[in-house]
Amino acid sequence: MHLAYPAVLSALLFSTGLYGVLARRNAILVLMSVELMLNAVNLNLVAFDVWLSRTTRETLHSGQALTLFTIAIAAAEIGIGLAIVLAVHRNRGTADIDKLRDTAEPNGPDEATLTEDEKAEATA
Amino acid sequence: MTLAAATHGFLSPTGVEIAFLLVGLVTFGAALVTVTTRQLVHAALWLVVTLGGLAVEYLLLTAEFIAWVQVLIYVGSVVVLLLFGLMLTRAPIGRSPDADSGNRWAALAVALASAAALVWVVVDAFRTTWIDLDGAAAGSTAVTGASLFQNWVLPFEALSVLLLAALVGAIVLSRKAKAKANAATAAETAAEAAVKDTKDAKAGKEGAL
Structure with missing residues (x-):
């Protein structure tokens, strides 16, 4: 198989995940997009591991071992991430990352456009 | 070429x-x-x-x-x-109209x-x-298991510690608020199920190898 097929698919999936991370507002949808990016990396690791294990007699199988580690770490990350999102939702009543502006600059350009109750919600 | x-x-x-x-x-x-x-x-x-x-x-x-x-x-x-x-x-x-942000x-x-x-x-x-x-397949279970437990044992065991830390962390994160007992219990159950799934999967992985 041509090596460009998995490599191009991986690049496209990574860019899709990048778009999702930047464009989504719900924190759980952002986590889904992060999963897409991690899976793109996994596909790259597997493809290059299969290629290298045939061409250079590399017997360490580092690509597949790293893929397994990435999958396990991604599962742990999604558990912690969901716990954080649920804690935020419990305390603030929203999982919308555009409304969580506590660490934004106090006199930033967007601050003037916020209405009063949005400000109260953000500082509550 | x-x-x-x-x-x-x-x-x-x-x-x-x-x-x-x-x-x-x-x-x-x-x-x-x-x-x-x-x-x-x-x-x-x-x-x-x-x-x-x-x-x-x-x-x-x-x-x-x-x-x-x-x-x-x-x-x-x-x-x-x-x-x-x-x-x-x-x-x-x-349909939720505000799923995408303005940027x-x-x-x-x-x-x-x-x-x-x-x-x-x-x-x-x-x-x-x-x-x-x-x-022969480059990633059959025998090949992967052999390389994982010959060359990657220490990272594999370190991963167990990481999963344990994630389990404890998820429980601590969702146990905090005492005032809203209902929401806390629901979130806690979910987070515990999250990490338990991960542990189950890891146990399955070890068992499969």
Whole structure:
């Protein structure tokens, strides 16, 4: 198989995940997009591991071992991430990352456009 | 390069390449729907298609153990967790008009630029490289298990400690508020189920090897 097929698919999936991370507002949808990016990396690791294990007699199988580690770490990350999102939702009543502006600059350009109750919600 | 060009060609793709291309198109299309749909639950369901398609791609690359781990952990537990998270944060059923933020066009520009740059570099670098898929599978369970427990034992055990830390961390994070007992219990159950799934998957992985 041509090596460009998995490599191009991986690049496209990574860019899709990048778009999702930047464009989504719900924190759980952002986590889904992060999963897409991690899976793109996994596909790259597997493809290059299969290629290298045939061409250079590399017997360490580092690509597949790293893929397994990435999958396990991604599962742990999604558990912690969901716990954080649920804690935020419990305390603030929203999982919308555009409304969580506590660490934004106090006199930033967007601050003037916020209405009063949005400000109260953000500082509550 | 001439040797490779003599035995392979763009115009005569093998059956594996055609299958990879078709499954790849489905995977990429499902990923696009995942990041653009306005129905939050549908995004999680399209993510199942994407992750399942990637499992098929792993199978086509002869990495069968990783394919089944992908099905078990991603399709089996991560998507269920995401659905739990959507329900517990009271995500609206049906179309939600504010699923995308206002900087959508900037995000689209960044994603297109990165896609163009990555595809160009990757195609330019590996234009004349072929994977030899004949012979024994490169990622069968025996091969993966042997390399994992001969060369990667210490990272593997460190991973157990990381999963334990994630378990404790998720419980601590969701145990905090005492005033709102109801919400706390629900979130705690979800987080515990999250980490328990991970531990189960890891135990399954160890058992399978």
